[in-house]
Amino acid sequence: MPEMDGFELTAAVRAREASTGAHLPIIALTAHAMKGDRERCLAAGMDAHVAKPIRAAELWEAIRLLEPPSLSADRKVEQPAPEPFEATSR
16 A cells, blocks of 8 residues: 555554444455564454465455354355266266
8 A cells, every 4th residue: 555554554444443433354464474473463453464475265264253253143155965976887
């Protein structure tokens, strides 16, 4: 972001939330994967930290952990029954 970095943006969002009572989940997606980087992000008000290169499973897990329980309960998706497999001989 040209105007501010992720830490400045997080501070601005959290300051605004102080007057509204809302909470916007923020996940740091960063190339910083050194010891202490995760703690620095969390201390700045971010809710989770995912280091680059992004692994889809890790990102989805971070999102899942931040999802409100009421939302995840509403999203129970039924898996379709598997198609029966019929072996054919030739």
